[in-house]
Amino acid sequence: MKYALLAVVLFTAACTKTSDPHEQEKDPELISISVTDQQVVIPAGGSATILLQVDEPGFVFNYDVTSPQCQIELRLHGTTSQPDSYFIQSITPAQNEGSYEIRLQDKGIHLTYKEQVVLCLITSRPGYGKTMIATKAFQVISSLSHAGISEFSFTQKLNPALTADVNLQISPTQEPYIHKIEGNIPCWLEDLNLTATFTSGNPVKVNGVLQESGKTVNDFSSPVEYNVLTNEGTLLTYTVRVDLFTGLPVIIINTEGGKPVTSKEDWMNATIRIQGMGSFEDLPQMKTEIRGRGNTTWCWPKKPYALKLESKTSLLGMPKHKRWVLLANFMDRTMLRNRVAYKIAQSTSLAWTPRNETVELIFNGKHQGNYMLIEQIKKDKNRVNISDDGYLLELDFHFDNEIQWMSEYGQSVQLGKIPFAVKFPEDDEITPQQIEWIKNYINQAGQAIYGPDFCNPENGYRKFLDMQSFVDYWLVFELCINHELANPGSVYMYKDKDTKLFAGPTWDFDWGTFSYQASPQARGKLFMTEAIWYKQLFKDPEFRALAKERWNALKGNFEQIPAFIDREAEYLALSAELNFKMWDPAESRFMNGGNLINGDEYLSYFSAVERMRNILVERIRTLDEKINAL
DSSP, rough: HHHHHHHHHHHOOOOOHOTTOOOOOOOOOOOOOEESSSSSETTTTTTEEEEEEESSSTTTOOOOOOOTOOEEEEEETTOOOOOOSSEEEEEEEESTTTTTEEEEEOOOSSOOOOOEEEEEEEEEOOTTSSHHHEOOOOOEEEEEHHHEEEEEOTTTTTTTTTSSOOEEEEOOSSTTTEEEEEEEOOSSOOOEEEOEEEEEEEEEEEEEEOOOOOTTEEETTEEEEEEOTTTTTTEEEEEEEEEEETTTTTEEEEEEOOOOOOOOOEEEEEEEEETTTTSSSOOOEEEEEEEEEOSGGGSSSSSOOEEEEEEEEEETTTTEEEEEEEOOTTTTTOOOHHHHHHHHHHHSSSSSOOOOEEEEEEEETTEEHHHEEEOOOOOOOSSSOTTTTTTEEOOOOOOOOSEEEEEEEETTTTTTTEEEEESOTTTOOOHHHHHHHHHHHHHHHHHHHTTTTHHHHHHHHSGGBHHHHHHHHHHHHHHOOOOOGGOOOOOEEEETTTSSEEEOOOOOSSSTSSSSOOGGGTSEEEEESSTTTTHHHTSSHHHHHHHHHHHHHHHHHHHHHHHHHHHHHHTOOOOHHHHHOOOOOGGGGGGGOOOOSOOOSSOHHHHHHHHHHHHHHHHHHHHEEEETTT
């Protein structure tokens, strides 16, 4: 009997599990956490609550926000940073098991904010393979932002003239309760009467008129002020500023009957008006005449034009005149070659360099791209300031002027001799006596330059030429790497009654400049010291000394040009984007035997500008070394 009892005891012991003192029961596994609301609105200086739901109600964690070991954190979505406008004030269990009420407190730092955040539960327990579980992102917004405008756009559906929807950016200013709404409309619109689509928690008014999103039309050609009154009685102001197009002034030209310009000789009737885009005074519509211009440039797809206004008028802040030019700069990937060259010339002592501004051209209702509006070289008190007894001359190998001749003194690459032409007096006004007089003067100057006493201060070339203007003119061509001085092409000189002959003004600096593509011989050296008369002039020690003096006097001005390039490139960025969708500067190679002219035609806009800038910086170093060694 006792054996049977022992067997029962042993069987019972075998069926009873012995507890392992090292084995501990695992905490309930946490899978996810969530919030009950997708948006929390916090009153200014106040607080708001949101419910956190833990999927495993029995999961134990530290939710004491005063404890350094608190396992709940609030983070900006996609970052490890915490918001700086509000914080978790407290966490308390809610009525339902596994729910926690989280109170968010405004810090009073920012009046408006609208952010995507997540709640994180830190779970650094071994065996789970996770260190943090987060909720889906939800929005925390201040009551002022909630009442105010949170989205603002112009849709193509409601504004058919647009090429795409335009979303504007809303941002605060330094002034409390005042915001700015800004954006760019990347296409040309004749007017800015647009229907805005916006989101706001409270009614919105403009000049006291209630605004309906997607219905109310306003004129956005000037800033429009939207006002919203919050529930707390605070007035919020949103100033909407719209940049139209590229931000550059816009010239609108319409020819009679919408006909294209096909001639460089025949003027066509047209109208012109200018939208200054807030940077310049607008020009109301007025009559003008228009024709083509240029030699090689007229053969390219993007055409340059000459304008003759019905009366002397100031355009874009430049002095009044009838005659203006629209340069297409077709071959120039940087759109800056002429602009920078004129800036360089303006920093010298040359009496006048054509003023210019970069514009967008709308021709017969169609955008033609980026152009340069520039003063045409004309006799005028604000341009080439000579009297009626003066002369304006052009040296150009095209040899296509009415009054022209070849001078045997000096040298040119294209024609051997130097071609001279009279640009003023005009062809229909100049007399035979005037023609003969200026020919004789140029002949006497040539004889003096190449005569045995050419360095004589009284009877040599200095009697005929203004030395400083010829030095500064040469410096501009050397610095810009413009070989046209030697051709010569678009080279100008002028003289007034009883004055010497002056060099200038500069013109036409888009072919091969700021590049070694067309002038590889310029790299590391001076290359225009033999152009036209300069080979002889540089034989004069005083001319060389003046070249050194002028270079060192102007070098500081030239060293400011790279920064000018940087500013201009940023200003023209949007214009460049649109321009090069229409025009391919590499097509210019077909007028140059299939060879690229500037060497940057296949580069991106900013790469081409950077290349230009670097070459200019290098060129300044080269000229500093070589001129000071003359």
